[in-house]
Amino acid sequence: MDFSEFAGTVATSIDDFTTYLSAHFGLVFDSISTVILGIQQPLATLMTSAPALLIITTVMVGGVLLGRLSLAILSGCGLAFIFVMNLWAPAMVTLSLVLTAAVVALAIGIPIGILIAESKRLNAVAEPILDFMQTMPPFVLLVPAVFFFGVGTVPGIVATIFFAMPLPIRLTAHGLKMVEPEMVEAGEAFGASRLAVLFLIKLPLAFRSIMAGVNQCVMMSLSMVIIASMIGAGGLGDEIIRSISRLQVGRGVEAGLAVVVLAILIDRITRRISEKVDPTA
Amino acid sequence: MSTRKPAIEIKALYKIYGGNPKVKLDRLRSGACGPDKGSGFVALNNINMTIETGKIFVVMGLSGSGKSTLLRCINRLIDPTAGQIVVNGQDVTIAGKKELRQIRSSMIGMVFQHFALLPHMSVIDNVAFGLRVAGVGRKERRERAGKALELVGLSGWDNRKPSNLSGGMRQRVGLARALVMDTPVLLMDEPFSALDPLIREEMQQELLRLQSTLNKTIVFVTHDPNEAAMIGDRIAILLKGEVVQEGQPIDIVLSPASDYVRDFVRGIDVFKVLSAGQVMDAVCPPMELANKPISEWTKHLSKDFVKLAPDDLIAPYLDELAKEQRALIVVQNDGTPVGTVTPKSVLRALAAHSSLSGSTPKMEKPKAADTTRANAAAERATQ
Ligand SMILES: Nc1ncnc2c1ncn2[C@@H]1O[C@H](COP(=O)(O)OP(=O)(O)O)[C@@H](O)[C@H]1O
Ligand SMILES: [Mg+2]
Numbered sequence: 001m002d003f004s005e006f007a008g009t010v011a012t013s014i015d016d017f018t019t020y021l022s023a024h025f026g027l028v029f030d031s032i033s034t035v036i037l038g039i040q041q042p043l044a045t046l047m048t049s050a051p052a053l054l055i056i057t058t059v060m061v062g063g064v065l066l067g068r069l070s071l072a073i074l075s076g077c078g079l080a081f082i083f084v085m086n087l088w089a090p091a092m093v094t095l096s097l098v099l100t101a102a103v104v105a106l107a108i109g110i111p112i113g114i115l116i117a118e119s120k121r122l123n124a125v126a127e128p129i130l131d132f133m134q135t136m137p138p139f140v141l142l143v144p145a146v147f148f149f150g151v152g153t154v155p156g157i158v159a160t161i162f163f164a165m166p167l168p169i170r171l172t173a174h175g176l177k178m179v180e181p182e183m184v185e186a187g188e189a190f191g192a193s194r195l196a197v198l199f200l201i202k203l204p205l206a207f208r209s210i211m212a213g214v215n216q217c218v219m220m221s222l223s224m225v226i227i228a229s230m231i232g233a234g235g236l237g238d239e240i241i242r243s244i245s246r247l248q249v250g251r252g253v254e255a256g257l258a259v260v261v262l263a264i265l266i267d268r269i270t271r272r273i274s275e276k277v278d279p280t281a
Numbered sequence: 282m283s284t285r286k287p288a289i290e291i292k293a294l295y296k297i298y299g300g301n302p303k304v305k306l307d308r309l310r311s312g313a314c315g316p317d318k319g320s321g322f323v324a325l326n327n328i329n330m331t332i333e334t335g336k337i338f339v340v341m342g343l344s345g346s347g348k349s350t351l352l353r354c355i356n357r358l359i360d361p362t363a364g365q366i367v368v369n370g371q372d373v374t375i376a377g378k379k380e381l382r383q384i385r386s387s388m389i390g391m392v393f394q395h396f397a398l399l400p401h402m403s404v405i406d407n408v409a410f411g412l413r414v415a416g417v418g419r420k421e422r423r424e425r426a427g428k429a430l431e432l433v434g435l436s437g438w439d440n441r442k443p444s445n446l447s448g449g450m451r452q453r454v455g456l457a458r459a460l461v462m463d464t465p466v467l468l469m470d471e472p473f474s475a476l477d478p479l480i481r482e483e484m485q486q487e488l489l490r491l492q493s494t495l496n497k498t499i500v501f502v503t504h505d506p507n508e509a510a511m512i513g514d515r516i517a518i519l520l521k522g523e524v525v526q527e528g529q530p531i532d533i534v535l536s537p538a539s540d541y542v543r544d545f546v547r548g549i550d551v552f553k554v555l556s557a558g559q560v561m562d563a564v565c566p567p568m569e570l571a572n573k574p575i576s577e578w579t580k581h582l583s584k585d586f587v588k589l590a591p592d593d594l595i596a597p598y599l600d601e602l603a604k605e606q607r608a609l610i611v612v613q614n615d616g617t618p619v620g621t622v623t624p625k626s627v628l629r630a631l632a633a634h635s636s637l638s639g640s641t642p643k644m645e646k647p648k649a650a651d652t653t654r655a656n657a658a659a660e661r662a663t664q
Binding site: 188192205 | 395
């Protein structure tokens with residue numbers, strides 16, 4: 001049997017639907033683009049135009065301030081490697097994409113996580129949606145992103161935001177739900193309102209879980225941003241795709257290593273920051 | 282505040298977990314079904330109690346008998362299914378959210394079994410927590426929290442984290458956190474159960490010491506009969522959500538209402554509750570001396586005497602009693618003698634408490650070893 005005609009009809013109707021959406025909700029997509037580019041563009045400009053040495057030094061000083069000399073040395077070596085491999089500019093673009101996507105994902109995800117933890121009804125609504133988002137293979141996320149935003153930086157970041165958001169939502173909600181009932185009782189028994197309990201007791205006690213979500217969000221953003229090069233997000237992923245298509249194995253490995261370096265640095269630095277500011281420590 | 286008005290009155294209080302509470306409640310009230318029938322768990326079943334101002338009221342019972350539920354109904358951490366609780370004239374069961382917060386911060390303090398200190402706050406911030414959410418300014422709350430810490434003997438520990446403190450010290454912080462609010466009522470849910478025995482006794486003494494000056498109305502939950510006897514002015518014993526007996530410690534110890542209560546109070550060191558008034562022999566004084574002042578009395582006594590008030594514990598005088606050199610005379614506040622304490626009268630009171638009383642064991646000849654030991658003791662005594 002041949003279902004190609006049926007498949008074609010479905011595809012056409014989806015096309016029609018997206019066309020309808022872009023026609024009637026164009027303003028929404030435009031404003032999303034504006035916000036995202038408004039964060040990413042200046043960030044990318046700043047990071048690529050600043051002297052590499054300045055950035056490396058800043059990160060190293062940051063490592064020392066965080067109380068880890070090893071972290072400072074690791075960052076220095078890692079960033080120097082990227083610079084020496086002549087991958088500095090694409091690496092900085094990648095970082096700007098990661099930071100933009102992660103910041104937006106967290107800015108939306110953490111409040112949603114809080115709402116879910118506080119309301120059983122919202123939790124019931126959000127649970128299947130989160131399940132769906134988490135089962136989506138990252139590659140597939142690129143399709144709707146391209147539908148609504150075409151190709152380029154914005155759809156790449158949008159896809160990344162969707163990919164990186166479920167985990168911080170889950171971990172925020174989990175952390176809040178795991179706070180011992182006795183702690184909440186103690187707050188309530190002394191006359192604390194619901195908001196006071198949330199901000200003075202639950203959020204500080206859920207800090208570790210929330211920060212684990214932050215860390216995961218940034219890490220997942222990095223992996224997604226690389227994949228999003230397929231739709232023209234730019235950065236190190238471009239280098240990788242280009243070297244693959246030209247069969248330049250060496251160049252591909254260099255770019256791949258640069259991604260690994262970024263991943264390690266981002267992971268260590270976010271972890272160390274969360275250790276450092278942990279109120280429950 | 283008038284002292285004779287009860288601080289807390291609980292009327293027909295029910296709490297049903299799960300199921301359909303309203304339906305179950307109706308059946309329970311009408312007697313159509315017992316608490317164990319059908320869905321829904323009856324944690325509190327028609328509780329009625331009156332708690333006097335300035336007294337320590339102990340709620341005792343096995344784990345799962347509903348003690349914590351009862352306590353949490355008083356400050357509405359748990360909403361009762363039905364019934365009324367009046368605290369200092371205010372019905373807490375009908376209070377709205379805002380009113381409830383007001384009641385909690387101004388009328389009812391609480392101390393938790395596992396301390397429930399906030400690990401991310403310093404000791405002083407923990408103590409000042411209630412003041413903070415009540416909107417008291419930083420300077421004033423620090424000052425008051427500092428004073429509360431001083432009261433519980435923890436001044437100088439202000440800026441430590443709770444994790445740096447021992448169990449006993451943590452519960453002192455828990456106590457300070459409740460005391461700083463200056464509430465007339467204090468709820469304590471097994472506050473010393475998590476502590477080592479020695480520290481526990483120290484804390485019990487500390488609580489009694491504080492209470493002697495603060496005169497709060499304390500509802501104290503425990504599963505430890507000795508603790509209950511030691512600090513309670515009154516004790517209520519809970520079984521499956523029902524009060525099976527309520528009264529002064531000595532009443533419960535000497536006349537337990539059921540086997541459950543008897544099992545419970547068996548562990549109580551009876552001398553911790555036995556007072557002179559309870560063990561004295563009222564018949565003993567010669568008839569002609571009854572209702573005469575003690576000066577009249579003592580003239581007729583052949584030996585020296587010790588004067589006791591009816592409320593005095595008998596334990597410190599046991600030695601005196603054994604020596605039989607001085608008479609123990611119980612004298613009322615107004616100076617009227619009301620009885621004497623004799624070895625026989627003490628034994629009689631103890632017999633009432635003993636779980637073995639009633640079934641007199643068969644007379645047995647002492648075993649050989651016992652006899653020799655008894656003889657040796659007798660010899661030593663005569664020397
Ligand atoms: N939230 C709840 N839901 C269902 N059952 C509960 C709940 N809280 C307590 N219970 C049950 O109510 C009974 C009394 O609990 P509790 O008041 O904590 O007893 P206690 O403090 O005397 O050990 C227990 O059997 C417990 O399982
Ligand atoms: Mg309990």
